[in-house]
Amino acid sequence: MRHLLLLGMGCIFAAPLSAQGDTTTAQGDVAVTIYQNGQSLIQDSRQMNLPSGRSKQEFPDVSAQIRAETVTLTGPGIGIVEQNFDYDLLTPAKLMEKAVGQTVTLLRTNVATGVETRVRAKVLAANGGVVLQIGDSIEVLRDDGLPVRVIFDRVPPNLRARPTLSVTVESKGGLTPTTLTYLTPGLGWTSDYVTLFDDAKQTIDVQGWVTLTNSTGTDYSNADVLLVAGNPNQGGNRRMYQTPYSPSTGTIDEAGTESNNRERLGDYYLYPLGERTTIANAQQKQVSFLDVKSAPARNTYEFNNGWLATNEAASASSVLKFSTSRSGGLGDQLPAGTMRVYMRDKRGDPQFIGESRIEATPMGSAMSIRTGEAFDVKIKTVVEERTRINSNRWKTRMRYEITNARSNAVTVDLGQNGLWGDVRISEQSQEGKRVSADRIEWSVPVPANGKATVTATFDSRY
Secondary structure (H helix, E strand, O other): OOOOOEEEOOOEEOOOHHHOOOOOOOOOEEEEEEEOOOEEEEEEEEEEEEOOEEEEEEEEOOOOOOOHHHOEEEOOOEEEEEEEEEOOEOOHHHHHHHOOOOEEEEEEEOOOOOOEEEEEEEEEEEOOOEEEEEOOEEEEOOOOOOOEEEEOOOOOOOOEOOOEEEEEEEEOOEEEEEEEEEEEEOEEEEEEEEEEEEOOOOEEEEEEEEEEEEOOOOOEEEEEEEEEEOOOOOOOOOOOOOOOOOOOOOOEEEOOOOOOOOOEEOOEEEEEOOOOEEEOOOEEEEEEEEEEEEEEEEEEEEEEEOOOOOEEEEEEEEEEEEEOOOOOOOOOOEOOEEEEEEEEOOOOOEEEEEEEEEOOEOOOOEEEEEEEEEEEEEEEEEEEEEEEOOOOOEEEEEEEEEEEOOOOOEEEEEEEEOOOOOOEEEEEOOOOEEEEOOEEEEEEEEOOOEEEEEEEEEEEOO
């Protein structure tokens, strides 16, 4: 019996009659491991009734982006002879392209009478439009909504309704448990953090969410999902520079040294979902993985000045500081993601105040989330004096004026960068802390609706 596929004007195809309403999956027991670099490992366990000897077995419902070179099929008494991946999917355009050079039937309906007529036509081309030969005339299949349909005699054998992997195996025969394993792009996960800051209590509530995405062209039904926080290497050698997957975000003030009992795989942390879930194609799904209430936090202000930089009234950065330690913090590792911060207004409604991208953060880390620029806290920097001491040394005197238009006192972490080499601080109006090889930092209290000034003199080669 031939298959009939009907084409309406506007290139709309009906599904093959034998497959209409078929929403079942050929997958077995599926386990999905998703990494943060867009790569995923699929393990699909199926019971197969194999004939004795050599046979060709088909595996529909694999990823349309399957990396065929990574496929393995395991099972007792099975040997793989050959494998092929058919990814030319059955679509209206593909069906017409495959019909070029063949004869199809046009079914036309008279609008006035409703009478249907059939005529045989040869498909000459399907490049941006369909060109037909009907008898001795050449026609173009119009796309103007007229009641015309195209009936195809058959479905081309190399077109598939679903992505399909075919494997030729040698087997002893009988009911055999098999596991199909492969890598695929198209599945991914990101972590997002919703942080509610209570200014009065100086605490934060943090909700961590995993967002799953699927663009593989295939649904993964009732899958056992494992998320891996980390980026496995994909063929590169020694890393000579920061990869785009692991940039430094500047949110870790001091990396932590604590551990907990979260499962690890080598240098990666594992986040198994609590229950099986279906990851549908072209779908986003969110799952909670972190929920912390009333962790200590404080808001402060930061300003970093470049070497010899001057400005009139630059805004300080508004910063939220907290810890990921077990005691007095979030008590967990944080996968790389985006942290969005909210505060409640006078009506009690949470309002968005800013966000920062965070990198993979060990437990016990001190963190700073920059939420934006301060409206009322400004810093003016001035080079008061710069004189040559001798042929090798310079004397530079800097003045930093901080103004606070808020009705409450604030503290500004004022940093001066560029102190490379043997730069010495010969004078300073208040004691600062050398926090790195090229940076000194002063913690400056500024009174409500007031000002504060810091001066420092540097002895340097430049």
